[in-house]
Amino acid sequence: xxxxxxxxxxxxxxxxxxxxxxxxxxxxxxxxxxxxxxxxxxxxxxxxxxxxxxxxxxxxxxxxxxxxxxxxxxxxxxxxxxxxxxxxxxxxxxxxxxxxxxxxxxxxxxxxxxxxxxxxxxxxxxxxxxxxxxxxxxxxxxxxxxxxxxxxxxxxxxxxxxxxxxxxxxxxxxxxxxxxxxxxxxxxxxxxxxxxxxxxxxxxxxxxxxxxxxxxxxxxxxxxxxxxxxxxxxxxxxxxxxxxxxxxxxxxxxxxxxxxxxxxxxxxxxxxxxxxxxxxxxxxxxxxxxxxxxxxxxxxxxxxxxxxxxxxxxxxxxxxxxxxxxxxxxxxxxxxxxxxxxxxxxxxxxxxxxxxxxxxxxxxxxxxxxxxxxxxxxxxxxxxxxxxxxxxxxxxxxxxxxxxxxxxxxxxxxxxxxxxxxxxxxxxxxxxxxxxxxxxxxxxxxxxxxxxxxxxxxxxxxxxxxxxxxxxxxxxxxxxxxxxxxxxxxxxxxxxxxxxxxxxxxxxxxxxxxxxxxxxxxxxxxxxxxxxxxxxxxxxxxxxxxxxxxxxxxxxxxxxxxxxxxxxxxxxxxxxxxxxxxxxxxxxxxxxxxxxxxxxxxxxxxxxxxxxxxxxxxxxxxxxxxxxxxxxxxxxxxxxxxxxxxxxxxxxxxxxxxxxxxxxxxxxxxxxxxxxxxxxxxxxxxxxxxxxxxxxxxxxxxxxxxxxx
DNA sequence: TTCACAGAAGTTTTT
DNA sequence: CTTCTGTGAA
Numbered sequence: 001x002x003x004x005x006x007x008x009x010x011x012x013x014x015x016x017x018x019x020x021x022x023x024x025x026x027x028x029x030x031x032x033x034x035x036x037x038x039x040x041x042x043x044x045x046x047x048x049x050x051x052x053x054x055x056x057x058x059x060x061x062x063x064x065x066x067x068x069x070x071x072x073x074x075x076x077x078x079x080x081x082x083x084x085x086x087x088x089x090x091x092x093x094x095x096x097x098x099x100x101x102x103x104x105x106x107x108x109x110x111x112x113x114x115x116x117x118x119x120x121x122x123x124x125x126x127x128x129x130x131x132x133x134x135x136x137x138x139x140x141x142x143x144x145x146x147x148x149x150x151x152x153x154x155x156x157x158x159x160x161x162x163x164x165x166x167x168x169x170x171x172x173x174x175x176x177x178x179x180x181x182x183x184x185x186x187x188x189x190x191x192x193x194x195x196x197x198x199x200x201x202x203x204x205x206x207x208x209x210x211x212x213x214x215x216x217x218x219x220x221x222x223x224x225x226x227x228x229x230x231x232x233x234x235x236x237x238x239x240x241x242x243x244x245x246x247x248x249x250x251x252x253x254x255x256x257x258x259x260x261x262x263x264x265x266x267x268x269x270x271x272x273x274x275x276x277x278x279x280x281x282x283x284x285x286x287x288x289x290x291x292x293x294x295x296x297x298x299x300x301x302x303x304x305x306x307x308x309x310x311x312x313x314x315x316x317x318x319x320x321x322x323x324x325x326x327x328x329x330x331x332x333x334x335x336x337x338x339x340x341x342x343x344x345x346x347x348x349x350x351x352x353x354x355x356x357x358x359x360x361x362x363x364x365x366x367x368x369x370x371x372x373x374x375x376x377x378x379x380x381x382x383x384x385x386x387x388x389x390x391x392x393x394x395x396x397x398x399x400x401x402x403x404x405x406x407x408x409x410x411x412x413x414x415x416x417x418x419x420x421x422x423x424x425x426x427x428x429x430x431x432x433x434x435x436x437x438x439x440x441x442x443x444x445x446x447x448x449x450x451x452x453x454x455x456x457x458x459x460x461x462x463x464x465x466x467x468x469x470x471x472x473x474x475x476x477x478x479x480x481x482x483x484x485x486x487x488x489x490x491x492x493x494x495x496x497x498x499x500x501x502x503x504x505x506x507x508x509x510x511x512x513x514x515x516x517x518x519x520x521x522x523x524x525x526x527x528x529x530x531x532x533x534x535x536x537x538x539x540x541x542x543x544x545x546x547x548x549x550x551x552x553x554x555x556x557x558x559x560x561x562x563x564x565x566x567x568x569x570x571x572x573x574x575x576x577x578x579x580x581x582x583x584x585x586x587x588x589x590x591x592x593x594x595x596x597x598x599x600x601x602x603x604x605x606x607x608x609x610x611x612x613x614x615x616x617x618x619x620x621x622x623x624x625x626x627x628x629x630x631x632x633x634x635x636x637x638x639x640x641x642x643x644x645x646x647x648x649x650x651x652x653x654x655x656x657x658x659x660x661x662x663x664x665x666x667x668x669x670x671x672x673x674x675x676x677x678x679x680x681x682x683x684x685x686x687x688x689x690x691x692x693x694x695x696x697x698x699x700x701x702x703x704x705x706x707x708x709x
Numbered sequence: 710t711t712c713a714c715a716g717a718a719g720t721t722t723t724t
Numbered sequence: 725c726t727t728c729t730g731t732g733a734a
Contacts (some may be wrong), residue, residue: 058724086724111723185724253723352721357725374723408710415710533724551722573721588722611719611725 005029005036012240012273013037016045019233019267020240021218021260025304026289026594027280027557030242034214035065037240038080039072041212049079053210053232057217057555059084059536081210085225087531089188092195092206094527097183099199100191105523107182107396108530112380114138114184116401121172124427132169141170145186146222146254179432181398189224196231207235217555218243218263222254230266239267245300246293249551249588251580261300278304280557282311285596288627293590295626296583313633314593315601316624322355322565325605326362329562332601333545334368336560343369344540345559348547349592351571355564356547363545373534373548383488383499384506388529390478391522394460394467397434400426410487413452418445471525472514475507550592561596563589566604567618589623664705671708 005013009029012022013036024030038054041047056062062084066077081088090108098104109117118141119134144150151170177183183191196203213233215221218241221229233239243260251257264270278286286304293299319325333346348359353375363370378384386409389402396402400423408414421443425436436443437457440450459481466474479485484503488496513528514520535552550563550571565571572585593600604620662674 084724188724249722250724252721354720354726411711413710417710531724549722570721584722609725 005033006277008273008275008277009033009036012275013040015271015273016041016212016238019237019263019270021263021270021272022240022242022275023244023272023300023302024242024275025244025278025302026247026591027278028275028304029279030244030275031061031065031216031555032068033275034216034240034242035068035072038065038069038214042069042075043073047212049075049077050081051209051211052080052214053088053212054080054082054214055085055088055216055229056082057084057220058533059087059531060533060538061216061555062087084531085221085228086185086188089192089228090527090531092192093183093188096195096199096202097191099195099202102178102183103181103396103398105181105395107180107392107399107402108188108527109177109182109184109401110380110530111138111142111185112385113182113401114142116404117176117180117182117184118169118173120401120423121169121176124423125168125172127165127169132165137166137169137173140166141173142184142186143254144170145184145190146224148190148223148227179398179426180400181396182401186224189222189228193224193227193231203231206232211236211238213239215239215241216243217247219245219248219257219260220250220255221259222250222256223259226256226259226266234267237267237269246296246587247554247591249554249584249591251584257298274302276302276304278306278308280308280597281306281594282308282596282598284311284313284631285593285600288314288600288631289590289593291628291631292593292623292626293586296586298580298583312599314627314631315599315635316627316632317601317603317635318620319603319605320607322358322605322608323362325564325603326358329564329601329603330359330362330366330368333562334366341560343543343545346545346562347553347556347558347560347595348545348562348564349550349553349595350547350564351550351573351588352565353549359547359564368545369543370545370547371538371542373538373546373552375534377534378502378505378537379529379532381499381502383484383502387475387478387484387503387506388526390463390482391471391474391526394463394474395523395526398432400433403433407453407456410482410484412456414449414456418449418453421445468521470514470520471522472507472511472520474522475510479503479507550588553595554591557595557597559597560599561592561601563592563600563602565608566602566621566624567608568621569618570608571621571623586623589621663708665708666705 009032012020012033022030022033024033034054038052041052042049054062054065056065062082066080066082069075069077069080083091093102093106094104097106115134115138118138119129122129122132122134122137151167151174177187196206210232213229213236215229220243229239241260241263245257245260248255248257248260259266264272281289283306286306290303317325317328319328329348333343333348336346337343350356350359356372356375360370360372379388386405389405393399393402393406404419404423407419422433422436425431425443426433429436437453440453445453463474463478463481466477485500488500488503510525513525517524535548538546540546540556546558563571566589568574571589572582574581574585593602602624604624605618607617663671664674665671
């Protein structure tokens, strides 16, 4: 990174008084420009921090931005509003959503909650769940919302045709959410716009509050996001957006490339600045990436350049199958670690989350520490969602989705017949969930059933007393009350052990939250958790190898980048032969390649298992063929296989560092002695005798045992 | 009501 | 190959 700003960067920083669009290519220092601009606005122009709104793509980026501003100038960054669209909108709604008939303690539904809600809607409309798949309808509704098409807009011109049934489902879904005092991710963006429309004074307030607006990754904004910032800044005209049409990779979730391409029309008298000097990558990497993306018809003409060296060629590696690919790539990673790289210099990128499995298996065998971004997210795990559901229900007693999740978990004898009666009452009368649970008499329940529901009510009532304590206290009390640890300990399912560990990790994250924040009740905790993305939990400084999807890698950089599975049908991933889709895949590939600083390796496998069984032959990606061969170094399968043969000749032997009679320590149970080992490798089962002759059996890879002397 | 088992279905990408 | 769903027995 250059020490001083170049001419265009400087211009972008200092240009105020009109809307500014910065076309910033990969690695051109756009985040730096945004940061410097904010510092300039505060320090030189004299705009108070509280009048600045800066929107980033992830919470992580927001935090980094704040830190970087602090390094440049002295100011109170906490007064500044820096965050993602979703988090900014959420905190706005916390203050004003009552104007729309919700309570300010509303719950934010993530997509699995939304799916559950959709499922309830479809069955309450007596529709066949097989024909009207909740998944599909949730997707359809979300798509409509992200285009700001409402139930009453029966449009034949859009690509989604709203028929009567979709309309009814859509309407009923919205009603259900409102009855639950809940919003989904789309509502988070839509409701503020509705508020602005409805309450003119509120719009005035925010126009006045946010005198200067900055937006990062502008190419990936959708219609509601555009409306949001447009409303706020249309009078002041003090707005700076940064984006790169070549890196637009979220059209599938409603991001509208027109937002960036038509910026000048939306904001009159705007100026455009182009940042075309790349400070990140080698000439070779840039050249290769350009040759791929320039195949796109739909793109603004531009070319990045760099003063950096030519550097290594692009390494193209062919493998027989996905297992050998994983092995080959990891061998290369380990070799680099021996030379001049550390594990966190490198990243493994792939198109679909499911590709991580084979890689993980290999990494575990080699005992390489790694971290996966995405996939099954931590807060999406069943055991964590259950606990969160309790917390959410404590805050928002109208939340029927959370209620249904916890009313019989851990099992307390409240079954389908009871919950169905409650839900029916909810759907057919005006009373809300809270009211129904207060008087159970007229539900037609047996005395025993009433007793059980009251036992549940009792637990909730007791927990409510700690509601205003710190999140940590509430969670600890909760775990104690519902005896969830006992529930998982007493069953003999090997997965349950991992569940316990996750709960433990959850508790430490709550504890961490309580330490970190002054305002540390369960409300703020849930708010943070529901808007946290996986990348926010990722620590780039840890000595671990990072694995993530190409999508997640946007905005990051690594000394060495591996792109796996570059095969036709996988990257590009094609479901139909739409040109627009192919162009987006190409941009995705472009994003991946341009993450690299020094070295980019691309690999593909000749056969790849999908759905576990069927092995199919695959062709190498056309994206590879778009890179001029003189920029590449090819490793064909056969020669690579030979190289490998000499290296891999020594048979792989699992590292079983545990022996019978070893003393080991365990996070939960303390110290104990190994009395039995069944099987070998990571999946072996280890029996340990702890204090008081308590014997527990663990799966090695999950147990996290440490040898003690 | 709960648990266990069998069968079916499913993979883009994420706030 | 996994994860979810539905069915039947205790």
